[in-house]
Amino acid sequence: MKTFLRLLQFSKPYRHYIPEYIIYIFFFVLFGLLNFALIIPLLDVLFETGESEAITAMPPFSFSVDYFKAAFYSRLNYYIQTTSKVNVLVYVCAVLLLFVFLKNMFGYLSQRVLTRMRVSLVRKIREELFRQYSSQSLQFFHAEKKGNLLSIISNDLGEVEASVVSSIQTLFRDPLVVIATFAFLFYLSPQLTFFTLVFFPISGFIISTISKKLRKKANESQSLAGTILNLTEETISGTRIIKAFNAENFINRKFNIENNKLARIIKSITNQRELSSPLSEFLGVTVIVVIIVYGGYLILEGRSTMTASEFIAYIGFYYQIINPVKNISVAITNLQRGLVSGGRVLRILDEEHKIKEDPNALPVRDFNSAIELKDVGFSYKSEKVLDNINFTIPKGRMIALVGESGAGKSTLADLIPRFYDITEGSILLDGIDTRKLKVHDLRSLISIVSQEAILFNDSVLNNITFGSDVADKEKAIAAAKAANAHNFISDLEDGYETGIGDRGMRLSGGQRQRLTIARAIYKNAPILIMDEATSALDTESERLVQDAIDRMMKNRTSIVIAHRLSTIRNADEIIVLQKGLIAERGNHEALLEKKGYYYRLVQMQEIK
Numbered sequence: 001m002k003t004f005l006r007l008l009q010f011s012k013p014y015r016h017y018i019p020e021y022i023i024y025i026f027f028f029v030l031f032g033l034l035n036f037a038l039i040i041p042l043l044d045v046l047f048e049t050g051e052s053e054a055i056t057a058m059p060p061f062s063f064s065v066d067y068f069k070a071a072f073y074s075r076l077n078y079y080i081q082t083t084s085k086v087n088v089l090v091y092v093c094a095v096l097l098l099f100v101f102l103k104n105m106f107g108y109l110s111q112r113v114l115t116r117m118r119v120s121l122v123r124k125i126r127e128e129l130f131r132q133y134s135s136q137s138l139q140f141f142h143a144e145k146k147g148n149l150l151s152i153i154s155n156d157l158g159e160v161e162a163s164v165v166s167s168i169q170t171l172f173r174d175p176l177v178v179i180a181t182f183a184f185l186f187y188l189s190p191q192l193t194f195f196t197l198v199f200f201p202i203s204g205f206i207i208s209t210i211s212k213k214l215r216k217k218a219n220e221s222q223s224l225a226g227t228i229l230n231l232t233e234e235t236i237s238g239t240r241i242i243k244a245f246n247a248e249n250f251i252n253r254k255f256n257i258e259n260n261k262l263a264r265i266i267k268s269i270t271n272q273r274e275l276s277s278p279l280s281e282f283l284g285v286t287v288i289v290v291i292i293v294y295g296g297y298l299i300l301e302g303r304s305t306m307t308a309s310e311f312i313a314y315i316g317f318y319y320q321i322i323n324p325v326k327n328i329s330v331a332i333t334n335l336q337r338g339l340v341s342g343g344r345v346l347r348i349l350d351e352e353h354k355i356k357e358d359p360n361a362l363p364v365r366d367f368n369s370a371i372e373l374k375d376v377g378f379s380y381k382s383e384k385v386l387d388n389i390n391f392t393i394p395k396g397r398m399i400a401l402v403g404e405s406g407a408g409k410s411t412l413a414d415l416i417p418r419f420y421d422i423t424e425g426s427i428l429l430d431g432i433d434t435r436k437l438k439v440h441d442l443r444s445l446i447s448i449v450s451q452e453a454i455l456f457n458d459s460v461l462n463n464i465t466f467g468s469d470v471a472d473k474e475k476a477i478a479a480a481k482a483a484n485a486h487n488f489i490s491d492l493e494d495g496y497e498t499g500i501g502d503r504g505m506r507l508s509g510g511q512r513q514r515l516t517i518a519r520a521i522y523k524n525a526p527i528l529i530m531d532e533a534t535s536a537l538d539t540e541s542e543r544l545v546q547d548a549i550d551r552m553m554k555n556r557t558s559i560v561i562a563h564r565l566s567t568i569r570n571a572d573e574i575i576v577l578q579k580g581l582i583a584e585r586g587n588h589e590a591l592l593e594k595k596g597y598y599y600r601l602v603q604m605q606e607i608k
Contacts, residue, residue, distance in 0.1 A: 024110035031103035147230020163338030172323035377424030400568035403577035447520035452548035455504035483518035
């Protein structure tokens with residue numbers, strides 16, 4: 001229930017729909033009751049029984065059921081006397097038809113209101129989820145499976161809409177129908193109605209038992225759906241490796257195992273969900289049979305004041321309850337799977353942001369003097385990644401980070417734009433702790449070119465101008481020329497408007513990397529972070545990319561993570577990291593003279 005109420009909170013901005021919905025539902029229920037109430041006078045006219053002949057004058061006005069009933073019968077009796085019973089029968093049927101039309105019209109109008117509310121509510125949840133994904137730190141994505149996150153915004157949110165949100169109509173409308181119908185049944189026969197209420201706790205217990213089992217299995221199915229989506233995403237991304245290692249059968253077996261588990265659980269869930277509808281209908285019809293036997297006994301023995309027409313109407317009213325009760329039981333059963341999905345959605349929405357902006361954060365527009373790291377340490381969970389890191393990067397200088405894999409080079413670079421937050425020490429930008437600066441402003445001063453060329457399924461132009469509100473094509477062309485990318489872009493079928501496919505797969509590795517460099521040049525930030533930008537390229541591509549990098553780094557403050565040491569020999573300072581600590585530091589010549597770890601790396605790469 002807590003999950004359900006929290007999901008409903010997303011409807012707060014759309015509370016203005018509620019009064020309109022209540023009005024439509026009120027008239028829907030009212031005209032639904034009047035439909036069956038007309039059965040009594042209809043039978044009285046046909047069989048000349050009941051009160052239609054006893055009431056001949058309009059009663060004094062009072063706002064009560066008895067007044068409206070007496071007024072209707074007085075007019076009915078008047079028409080019988082002035083016309084004929086056939087005409088009265090036509091009149092009653094016309095009124096019945098009108099009430100049916102009005103009931104369905106108001107039901108349709110209420111559905112339209114609820115649809116607007118439902119679509120708006122789901123849209124808002126989806127927006128909040130995507131905003132959460134886009135604003136979380138890298139640490140969040142290390143802890144979560146990509147497939148699970150995709151499953152939550154697609155499968156889980158779809159389940160929330162299909163079961164939780166769609167159940168709102170049933171849970172808000174049908175209980176009103178049941179309550180109103182029971183009120184009329186009490187009016188007709190309190191004794192008989194009290195007797196039938198004994199059966200409802202039994203039905204509730206049976207439905208509740210089914211619902212509890214469903215919730216547990218629903219949790220398993222949603223988790224498996226996330227696993228399957230993650231496996232599918234990995235297969236699509238790694239299809240080249242799968243084929244290269246002849247691993248198609250292996251990956252298919254792995255998928256089939258998870259898929260079969262999911263199929264078994266879904267089959268079990270579906271069977272139990274489908275059981276709730278026929279079971280509730282059977283229980284409802286059982287109650288009606290009991291009513292017919294017990295009510296007939298009371299009437300035949302003279303222990304009830306109901307007439308035959310009222311008794312038939314009573315049975316009709318009770319049968320009217322079956323569908324709403326069945327709908328409620330089905331909705332409650334379906335709700336269990338939706339609430340599991342809703343819980344998964346809320347877990348992501350409740351995930352705390354690791355990168356928090358200071359409420360009094362300072363704006364920053366320029367970089368003027370230096371970046372300084374003082375006693376910087378960083379731990380991931382209980383693992384110490386960096387410890388006691390101290391160095392300064394004056395404006396316009398180039399600092400290179402080298403070391404073995406896992407030494408902490410990329411993590412150190414990620415701390416500067418606050419992709420992670422340091423756990424010890426401080427990082428200062430122009431003497432101000434970066435944690436006291438506005439995150440957006442800090443990152444606007446930094447351009448990044450990573451080892452993996454991360455591009456988006458869009459045009460070349462939109463990838464170069466990514467993040468800009470307005471794409472300046474002339475500036476983009478200038479950036480592409482500086483990145484040695486203009487010539488190959490011009491040769492594409494649509495030039496700068498050419499779509500590059502998912503992750504830029506329509507381009508070669510070197511072309512993709514030059515496009516990311518053009519994007520960094522277009523941003524024109526004063527601080528540049530290069531994370532092994534040429535390590536995965538062939539010799540020709542590396543030459544073109546390195547030439548573009550050299551031009552880009554002019555007059556910029558650069559932090560370069562290098563795998564190929566030939567690219568950093570001109571760095572102002574080279575910092576050698578080992579196991580999260582600074583092992584050596586100095587320029588290329590000074591480090592060679594020490595004949596330490598850096599010297600051995602150079603010897604292995606045969607740099608002369």
